[in-house]
């Protein structure tokens with residue numbers, strides 16, 4: 055695992071992705087992505103068998119989720135054994151994600167047919183608390199950060215975030231704005247929304263066990279991402295109704311996210327155990 059240092063390219067990619075896109079900045083984004091995500095997707099494509107239909111994609115996703123259902127040793131540790139200090143470090147590790155939650159999904163909207171846009175917008179509206187600040191997922195994360203006495207200023211996390219987490223954060227900027235086909239994004243978000251209800255039971259349990267009262271960020275996801283899972287499958291059906299769908303690209307998107315979030319989570323727990 056590598057903590058992002060001042061010269062970390064994935065950290066600078068995150069900063070570029072969140073800055074006004076000048077031509078010079080955009081060139082740098084494309085250069086970093088050319089060495090990072092393009093070969094990663096190419097390697098995944100080379101080793102992934104073709105998925106012939108949307109039904110096959112749904113079956114493959116269900117199989118992947120079932121294989122992840124029982125969790126990992128890192129998840130079990132966080133749920134049952136981690137100290138409050140260790141849990142706090144994991145929360146700190148994902149602060150850049152929580153504080154900017156779902157902001158990087160918006161650029162996909164103009165690339166989708168209108169009915170698929172509506173399904174993704176329903177997900178986004180929930181992520182933004184239906185317009186109620188107190189219910190936005192980023193505010194739920196801020197409440198958790200406050201309880202754990204962590205800063206609310208995003209810039210304070212830039213030097214404490216690992217490259218594994220930056221990879222997870224940056225991938226959505228590529229998926230929404232530069233991936234050549236939208237199926238990669240649709241498959242990636244369909245996977246993420248479907249995997250979170252089981253994955254976040256770890257943090258829900260840790261909050262209960264450690265007496266952390268602002269764990270609603272996690273429990274809310276366990277509840278609402280079940281709806282988001284369905285909306286994402288609907289978005290994919292609507293996309294298929296309007297365009298020719300390439301289900302293999304949905305599947306590659308899902309595998310990509312599974313790898314990136316899995317690696318980031320494992321690294322976060324390992325780092326928390328080393329540091330606290």
Ligand SMILES: [Fe+2]
Nearest residue numbers: 155181191275
């Ligand atoms: Fe969320």
Ligand SMILES: [Fe+2]
Nearest residue numbers: 247278279282
């Ligand atoms: Fe969600």
